[in-house]
Amino acid sequence: MRLKSVRTIRTLKNKRVLLRTDFNVPLEGGTIALEGDERILRTLPTIRYLLRRGALVIVATHLGRPGGRVVPRYRLKPLAAYLGRQLKAPVQALSKVVGPEVAAAVRRAAAGTVLMLENLRFNPGEEENSATFSRTLAELCDVYVNDAFGNAHRAHASMVGVPRYRKSYAGLLLAEEVRVLSGLLARPRRPMVAVIGGVKLSTKLAVIQTFLKLANDLLLGGNLANTVLKARGLAVGRSPVEEGLLPSLRRLKLTAAKLHLPVDVITASGTTAGLPTRTLAVANVQPDEYILDVGPDTVRLFDAVLRDARTIVWNGPMGKFELPAFAAGTIGLVHAIAHTRARVVVGGGETVAAVRRYLPKPVSAYPNVYLSTGGGAMLKFLEHGTLPALRPLLQAK
Ligand code: 3PG
Numbered sequence: 001m002r003l004k005s006v007r008t009i010r011t012l013k014n015k016r017v018l019l020r021t022d023f024n025v026p027l028e029g030g031t032i033a034l035e036g037d038e039r040i041l042r043t044l045p046t047i048r049y050l051l052r053r054g055a056l057v058i059v060a061t062h063l064g065r066p067g068g069r070v071v072p073r074y075r076l077k078p079l080a081a082y083l084g085r086q087l088k089a090p091v092q093a094l095s096k097v098v099g100p101e102v103a104a105a106v107r108r109a110a111a112g113t114v115l116m117l118e119n120l121r122f123n124p125g126e127e128e129n130s131a132t133f134s135r136t137l138a139e140l141c142d143v144y145v146n147d148a149f150g151n152a153h154r155a156h157a158s159m160v161g162v163p164r165y166r167k168s169y170a171g172l173l174l175a176e177e178v179r180v181l182s183g184l185l186a187r188p189r190r191p192m193v194a195v196i197g198g199v200k201l202s203t204k205l206a207v208i209q210t211f212l213k214l215a216n217d218l219l220l221g222g223n224l225a226n227t228v229l230k231a232r233g234l235a236v237g238r239s240p241v242e243e244g245l246l247p248s249l250r251r252l253k254l255t256a257a258k259l260h261l262p263v264d265v266i267t268a269s270g271t272t273a274g275l276p277t278r279t280l281a282v283a284n285v286q287p288d289e290y291i292l293d294v295g296p297d298t299v300r301l302f303d304a305v306l307r308d309a310r311t312i313v314w315n316g317p318m319g320k321f322e323l324p325a326f327a328a329g330t331i332g333l334v335h336a337i338a339h340t341r342a343r344v345v346v347g348g349g350e351t352v353a354a355v356r357r358y359l360p361k362p363v364s365a366y367p368n369v370y371l372s373t374g375g376g377a378m379l380k381f382l383e384h385g386t387l388p389a390l391r392p393l394l395q396a397k
Contacts, residue, residue: 134161147171198316293319
């Protein structure tokens, strides 16, 4: 897949660039959660590229799911301040998404500076992919650059609508993500091992099916594995199960030798911190227990599979790792990755945060490890080999 790169824009001097980013990061009371800033940090090269060439950069992003109205906790001011600190330059946060004040602020702004529009999803036109909203956004700029790989599976106005009205290019991050993930699909070094964890099986079932074909081994953990264990006839206590998926799961090759499920688990009688935990074989889970992490035997089993891998794809933690009592499974996998020489691609906000937190050294010390800023987008790309927002950025054949 060949994308039109921002690098091919002949001149950026005095050009107004609408830069679509995905700054949908975990924000609590105006502060970004620890290791939750990956998406912002990874967009800095594109922003710096544009600024150095004399463009006015109008950053446009969404945050959360405010549903087309203003929700104060999803205002972007803290993110603009954070971005400004990273760039060591002021970023002017606008309090509106579009409208006369925004148009005036863009007219007044000098080349070589950064503005940030208010949360795109405060406007219902964003998710509806409204032509009017797309045109209004397009009118703010001369050129459109998309660096929002994490949102490229969403056919929203700022992703697929604006390119109808302006010349459109891929930012440096988006182009890198597409290059890495396309390479993974086209030429995986084998054995290829996929690790899928996280909470909801329904959002990952399609990619699990893809990996049952594509990968040599597939390791499942996290809460989603409980639904698969149940489909295999095991009792999972009070762990949440997506009952509606059970019939379709029974049609999947759950007994395939390449599919590895937890053999032991860590449980508690509730899902909060401080409760006593038990480590037990997966067949011994009691009716009043929640499965909250994979157990040590599972970590050893998964580690052994990962040790032989030459390509590893990982999306989704192995347990409720935000509570230290249920972090060992996820940490065990991060340590397995620290010792592998395989090409490793990790995606999903929580998984990326865990990898950054628990690798013994900074990620830059592991050139074989690539952190994708896509969660859902990465999974959809691996499933379909493309995404809706990439189409307007393709080079003409
Ligand atoms: C993501 O975090 O996956 C993207 O920003 C898309 O967000 P959404 O799932 O709320 O559409």
